Amino acid sequence: MIKLVAFDLDGTLANTLADLATAVNYALQQHGLPAYPVEDYRYFVGNGVDNLMSAVLKEHDTPQLREQMKAEFSAYYANHSLDHTTGYPGMGELLRELDQSGVMTAVISNKPHAFVPAILKKLYPRHSFTLAWGQQPDLPRKPAPDALLRVLESCGAEREETLYVGDSNVDVAFAHNAGVKVCGVSWGFRGAEELHNAGADIVVDTAEELREVINEQA
Numbered sequence: 001m002i003k004l005v006a007f008d009l010d011g012t013l014a015n016t017l018a019d020l021a022t023a024v025n026y027a028l029q030q031h032g033l034p035a036y037p038v039e040d041y042r043y044f045v046g047n048g049v050d051n052l053m054s055a056v057l058k059e060h061d062t063p064q065l066r067e068q069m070k071a072e073f074s075a076y077y078a079n080h081s082l083d084h085t086t087g088y089p090g091m092g093e094l095l096r097e098l099d100q101s102g103v104m105t106a107v108i109s110n111k112p113h114a115f116v117p118a119i120l121k122k123l124y125p126r127h128s129f130t131l132a133w134g135q136q137p138d139l140p141r142k143p144a145p146d147a148l149l150r151v152l153e154s155c156g157a158e159r160e161e162t163l164y165v166g167d168s169n170v171d172v173a174f175a176h177n178a179g180v181k182v183c184g185v186s187w188g189f190r191g192a193e194e195l196h197n198a199g200a201d202i203v204v205d206t207a208e209e210l211r212e213v214i215n216e217q218a
Contacts, residue, residue: 004155005165014119017045018085019080021036021041027072043055095127104157149178164182
């Protein structure tokens with residue numbers, strides 16, 4: 001029986017791609033570096049902000065420039081993280097049904113934690129997550145399993161009672177490293193092929209299919 005459903009954020013609960021791209025491109029332009037098309041960011045995001053900066057800086061990457069870029073990105077994104085960000089179809093209804101069924105919900109993201117509460121409050125104002133974590137200073141980022149294992153402990157859920165939901169190979173590795181079943185969502189940033197290739201236990205195309213997967217585990 002599923003007692004806890006834990007979600008990735010970017011590409012799973014929230015389509016944040018345009019706002020992330022705009023904020024990083026802003027930081028790049030402060031240093032006279034070229035911006036990237038929004039679609040390129042599908043493959044830049046998901047591994048934490050340090051890796052995001054390294055990905056866009058490429059041969060210009062230095063520790064000093066990366067830190068400057070992070071600060072400029074964070075300052076801009078703090079004021080523009082909700083300009084174009086939206087939830088995905090059917091996810092609000094699914095969260096409401098999980099709440100009504102007594103299933104706990106959590107969010108575990110590699111996004112800096114400071115941005116997570118505001119995005120969730122804007123997109124899902126009627127839902128209270130049991131836990132909602134961005135990157136924690138004392139925990140390694142995904143795909144290291146530490147954050148998921150700590151969430152399980154905090155929620156009192158066993159591995160076999162938990163389903164992790166995400167949109168990338170990082171999410172698949174994260175869940176499997178923790179010994180948790182993972183359901184990939186094809187509507188996110190990476191698509192079904194990457195999820196299948198990464199070894200996702202299940203891949204769904206809609207929130208309705210995700211609901212059926214959760215109900216089948218009941």
